[in-house]
Amino acid sequence: MTDVRLLRMTGYLLKENYFDKAVLPLGSTEYHGDHLPFGTDTLVAESLAEAVSQRVAGMLCLPTLPFGMSRHYASFPLSITLSTETQIHVIKEVIDSLNQQGLRRLLIINGHDGNLPAIEAATREYRADHSEMKIAVLDAWWVTAAELLPKGTFEAWGGLGHAGEGETSIMLKVAPELVNLSRARGHIPNLPEHVQVKWLFKEITPFGVTGDPTKATSEKGILMWNALVDHLVSFIEDMDRDGWEVDQQK
Numbered sequence: 001m002t003d004v005r006l007l008r009m010t011g012y013l014l015k016e017n018y019f020d021k022a023v024l025p026l027g028s029t030e031y032h033g034d035h036l037p038f039g040t041d042t043l044v045a046e047s048l049a050e051a052v053s054q055r056v057a058g059m060l061c062l063p064t065l066p067f068g069m070s071r072h073y074a075s076f077p078l079s080i081t082l083s084t085e086t087q088i089h090v091i092k093e094v095i096d097s098l099n100q101q102g103l104r105r106l107l108i109i110n111g112h113d114g115n116l117p118a119i120e121a122a123t124r125e126y127r128a129d130h131s132e133m134k135i136a137v138l139d140a141w142w143v144t145a146a147e148l149l150p151k152g153t154f155e156a157w158g159g160l161g162h163a164g165e166g167e168t169s170i171m172l173k174v175a176p177e178l179v180n181l182s183r184a185r186g187h188i189p190n191l192p193e194h195v196q197v198k199w200l201f202k203e204i205t206p207f208g209v210t211g212d213p214t215k216a217t218s219e220k221g222i223l224m225w226n227a228l229v230d231h232l233v234s235f236i237e238d239m240d241r242d243g244w245e246v247d248q249q250k
Contacts, residue, residue: 021105028068028112031076033209034183045111075202087118134244156212164211173221184213
């Protein structure tokens, strides 16, 4: 079977195989407590993208962008951050590169909350100027996974949180050798409902972690990962069937 990861592909294999769509994983490099690696967001997005591209015919897996907008996490070392403005330009130029090469169906898998404003601005603006480019985004896998699984799957804070129960669980599936649960400790902040307070991370946790990673298990991680991959594969197959025209979906 052909390796569909562009970084590992030769020119010959690209020419010999048919690709009509691509998946772009977006991550970050930032502190994820003492129990998870700095590349957690990048590793999860990359894992999902590679799995989906292996199961969907004609999907090319692009290299993961490992830096995002992480300034709100920078009070815990070591955060490598782009500005939102820079990230908008980077995303637009990646999309434009694909468009110019005739690859006009794109799925973006995002692994980091700080990337959301740039993704929204870049994709909306690009599509407004280039309607031929079709773009879909899984913007918050951590929310989607909780919605796809039965209620009661998670024990603390709905599985949410930065390096919390859900994220730690999925890392036990993606890269268990990089997880040290003996170092896991979390904090569930008392945040208001329905209205967002724009916090700095140091204001809502003393540990650089929100949620409760001590409730994480590999079983939960497998459930999350499988549900996300299955959902994305089904979504792309439906989009392909309908020519990526949203109003044609059944």
